Amino acid sequence: MKSVNKPTVSAWLSISPSRGCRLGRMFCFPFAGGGATIYHSWNNDILSDIELARVQLPGREARLREPLFNRLASLVDTLAGELIPWIDVPFAFYGHSMGALLAFELARELRRRHGLLPFHLFVSGYHAPQLTTSESPFSHLPNEEFIDRVRQYGGVPDLVSQNEEMMEIFLPILRADFEMTETYVYRQEAPLECPITAFGGLSDPKISFEKITAWSLHTSVRFSYHFFPGGHFFLHDSEPLVLKQVNLQLSESLLTR
Numbered sequence: 001m002k003s004v005n006k007p008t009v010s011a012w013l014s015i016s017p018s019r020g021c022r023l024g025r026m027f028c029f030p031f032a033g034g035g036a037t038i039y040h041s042w043n044n045d046i047l048s049d050i051e052l053a054r055v056q057l058p059g060r061e062a063r064l065r066e067p068l069f070n071r072l073a074s075l076v077d078t079l080a081g082e083l084i085p086w087i088d089v090p091f092a093f094y095g096h097s098m099g100a101l102l103a104f105e106l107a108r109e110l111r112r113r114h115g116l117l118p119f120h121l122f123v124s125g126y127h128a129p130q131l132t133t134s135e136s137p138f139s140h141l142p143n144e145e146f147i148d149r150v151r152q153y154g155g156v157p158d159l160v161s162q163n164e165e166m167m168e169i170f171l172p173i174l175r176a177d178f179e180m181t182e183t184y185v186y187r188q189e190a191p192l193e194c195p196i197t198a199f200g201g202l203s204d205p206k207i208s209f210e211k212i213t214a215w216s217l218h219t220s221v222r223f224s225y226h227f228f229p230g231g232h233f234f235l236h237d238s239e240p241l242v243l244k245q246v247n248l249q250l251s252e253s254l255l256t257r
Helices: 036-044 072-082 098-114 143-151 164-182 209-218 239-255
Strands: 013-015 024-029 050-055 091-096 120-124 196-201 223-228
Touching: 013 036, 024 036, 024 098, 036 050, 036 239, 072 098, 072 164, 091 098, 091 239, 098 120, 098 164, 120 239, 143 164, 196 209, 196 239, 209 223, 223 239
Parallel strands: 024 050, 024 091, 091 120, 120 196, 196 223
Antiparallel strands: 013 050
């Protein structure tokens, strides 16, 4: 690993001080509209010597007043610089939905800049990036139409959508995040030299077996996939099962490094 002076804190990361990182650190990237807290409960059940680094993007939670990103390439470019001091131990990436695309592109950017790769990449609830979607862009739609489209993912709880003040906060975040995925342009590169595990929800209307297994093209090492009970947010509905599989995959990758 590259030797870099690491800061003691970062606005981009939420890390529990009670855990060690003897085996490594896993960075977790949120879905559209989400913040670092979506992975808070994982801290108790991840492998004991893996430090969980929950990525906190600007414009949400503790960073609510900061400008939002609406282009994935710009966010990846910034993250590649912000996280490099924290890549001082073996590291893994986990991303769900938009976070899966972000984790994938960040892994490629770190390879280009520094020759660094995660020892395992988890891509969850998102189709392989080379696949085109028939869904028309909707981040620009009027509020009611936009909310209706987001509801198809199960991403706007009624408690939020019925609260005008909460929606004023939440809508710009969702719009910017969906705009990032809508304007994303895939560029072909060599497969990553690290294992990839792809997860999907059995009841997710946006994800199919073919869309998940197509991630296999992006690794030259080992590919695995798993489907869990639940819809697009199966990582909450089936959290114990997801974490069990994450730990199994992390253990295997650490043993074979």
